[in-house]
Amino acid sequence: MEHSFIEADAKxxxxxxxxxxxxxMMEDMRNMPAPAQNLSAQQRMKPFLPTMPAADYAEMKARLQEAGATADKPADVHTALHAEAQPRVPIVLVGPNFQGASNVDGLTPPDTHGAIGREHFxxxxxxxxxxxxxxxxxxxTSISLASFxxxxxxxxxxxxxxxxxTWNRWIVTAVAFQESATRQLYFIAVSTSSNAAGPYFIYGLNVTFAAGDFWDYPQLGMDQDSIILTANIFAASGGFRGADMFAVAKAxxxxxLGFAVPVFTGLRGTLAPPNVLDQNARTxxxxxxxxxxxxLYTLTNSSRPNGIQLSGPVNVAVAAYSAPPDAPQPGTGALLDTLDGRFVxxxxxxxxSLWQVHTINLVGYAAPRFYEINTATNSIIQSAFFFGTSxxxxxxxxxxxxxxDDIFVTWTMTDPRNGTNAxxxxxxxxxxxxxxxxxxxxTAAFTSPTWYGGGRWGDYSAVTLDTRxxxxxWLVNEYVQRNQDWTSRIVGFGFAT
Incomplete structure (x- = not known):
């Protein structure tokens, strides 16, 4: 099938x-003020920016909460007999299960993310x-992002x-709030070796391509030749303008080295790049x-600024889906934000094969559904919900x-009916x-001892393949330590044989 090519309109x-x-970095951290010490309570909480109008998002979530879940989830979307669903080689804890970072700066939500390397997590x-x-x-070793x-x-x-x-390098990214209507910096750090505690190359990129635009919810992936970056763009008025995407050659x-690359704008939000495991010429x-x-978009020649091509989007038919209700917790009326059905x-x-997962509405419950997409035929090979209990x-x-094609997933669960915190x-x-x-x-790697009342839940988690x-x-995800304080958990899991 021939696809329409998209012109890049920014650089x-x-x-x-x-x-x-x-x-x-450590010397800077000792000398610089705590980054959040002078922020108000409102400034300490990063707002969630849905791709629909904010008022519509709030109304939708309120309507879903009012409707509520009226029955248990139907067995035909899950496994009727859990014993039959368990792999013959069970997936179990095979590594560490330890507490990660906690709420040290007073910023919420945590947005837990990470990866395992040869010698470090x-x-x-x-x-x-x-x-x-x-x-x-x-x-x-703990370093503020400001110092890093x-x-x-x-x-x-x-x-x-x-x-x-492949190249045994770490890539770390973060975005800063706007300095002005024409300047917002997006940072990329690349380690000079496999040593996560070694030197890093640091890039600070001004990602404002139209005055007043706000670069939000950036995502990070890679193929054989390039690092691929995307973000949602919001106008100064708050309206969603579409997603941006650019790729930078690993070389x-x-x-x-410095670089100049085209930027594709006005794409569907929220656009998730892949981590490509092979040498496929298409991303x-x-x-x-x-x-x-x-x-679905197709990217070719990702590392060549003069030859890069982006085509699409092509629609891949799936069972109808909609944004999920927020998650209630036992012992409180405080809800956890489950977002808008995006790929996080x-x-x-x-x-x-392209594997993805998102959280959507399942008969009044928030539930993840995974997909295996056939990129040759633009169709679904398989798709299914998963969840902890009915x-x-x-x-x-x-x-x-x-x-x-073994798959690994992590997620957050609450179950008020059974008294289960996050x-x-x-x-x-x-x-x-x-x-x-x-x-x-x-399997529950860890259960929060209490409910969370500190505002929004985190926007994403991460699971990455063990390099050995x-x-x-290995996964990193969040849980609650005290009512107003988040913390995180890092867990190694997999097949015993």
């Missing part, structure tokens, strides 16, 4: 990177980066971190725009797949069990 230029070492939150020795997580990037003019938020297993970033980005289709994290691309609210999900959960499926993939209710064993993965 992003970057000077050669600055190099920052851990010693410099890197966790990023609002607004810190924490580096753990993978074989001894008590060895931890060497930037204090505005608060940094929406961080992401990935590990390039430039990994050597600290696929996907958005969940609502209704009964997903929007990068896809996994391997061969003709009365749980499940959200904040991420998915990763390995080259053998849990960090995980599950997965062994490809040897055949089609269709049925994710069981999973592709049959295993």
């Amino acid at each position: 992003l230029e970057a000077s050669p990177a600055q190099t920052r070492t851990l010693d410099t 890197v966790e990023v939150t609002n607004s810190h980066i924490d580096i753990y020795a993978r074989d001894n997580p008590t060895q931890r 990037f060497g930037y204090t003019a505005q608060i940094l938020f929406d961080p992401r971190a990935v590990y390039d297993t 430039r970033l990994y050597n600290g 696929y980005l996907v958005a969940a725009a609502g209704g009964s289709a997903l929007s 994290n990068a896809s996994t691309q391997m061969g003709n 009365t749980s609210y499940d959200f904040n999900a991420s998915i990763a797949a390995n080259a053998g 849990q960090v959960r995980f599950s997965g499926y062994d490809h040897n069990d055949g089609l269709p993939y049925i994710l069981g209710p999973g 064993n592709a049959r295993r993965a």
Whole structure:
């Protein structure tokens, strides 16, 4: 099928990177003021920006809450017999299960994200980066994002971190609030080696291409040749203008070189890039725009500014979906925001398969649904809901797949009827069990001791393949320590054999 090509209508230029070492970062942190110490309570909470008008989003969520869930989830969308859904080789805790970063700066939500490398796990939150020795997580280095990037003019938020297993490099990103109507900085850090505590190349990019625009909810992925970045763009009036996307050659970033790349604007929001596991010449980005289709874009020549091409979107037909209700908690009327049905994290691309997951409405409950998309035919290979119990609210999900098509997921669950506070959960499926993939209710890695009343829940989580064993993965997700304080959990899980 021939696709229509999209013209890039903006350009992003970057000077050669600055190099920052851990010693410099730590020295800066000792000398600079705490980034959030003078903020008001309202400023400490990053607002969620839906792609629909904010008033419509609030009205929709209120209507969903009023309607509520009137019955248990139907068995035919889940597994009627949990025993039949469990993989023959069960997915279990096979690594550490330890507390990660907590609410040190008073910023909410945490936006937990991170990745596992050869020797470290890197966790990023609002607004810190924490580096753990993978074989001894008590060895931890914690640095404010301000110190890490060497930037204090505005608060940094929406961080992401990935590990390039081919080139053994760390990529860390975060965006700052606007300095002015014509300047908002987006930061990219690239390690100079596999050592997460080693030097980094730091880029500060001005991503304002039209006066007053706000760059929000950036996402981070990669293919064989490039790092791929997307974001939602909002006008000064607050209206959604579409998603932006650009790609930068690894050959430039990994050597600290300057670059100039085209920027594609006005795309479907929220646009998720993939993490590509093979050498496919085509890279696929996907958005969940609502209704009964997903929007699929094709990117080629991603590393070549003069030859890059983006085509689409092509509609991929799926069962109809809509935004989920917010999640109630036992013992309180405070709800946890389950967002608007967007894809919250990068896809996994391997061969003709593209794996993704989002949280949508299932008979009055929030529930994740995963997809395996056939990028050769623009169709769904398989898709299914997963959740903890027939009365749980499940959200904040991420998915990763390995080259053998085993899948790993993490998510958050509450179950007021059974008195269950927010849990960090995980599950997965062994490809040897055949089609269709049925994710069981999973395992609770940790249950919050209380409910959360501090405002919004986090916008995303992360699960990444273990660099030493592709049959295993690591996750980072959030839970509650005290009513007003979030914390996070880092967990290693996978197949025992």
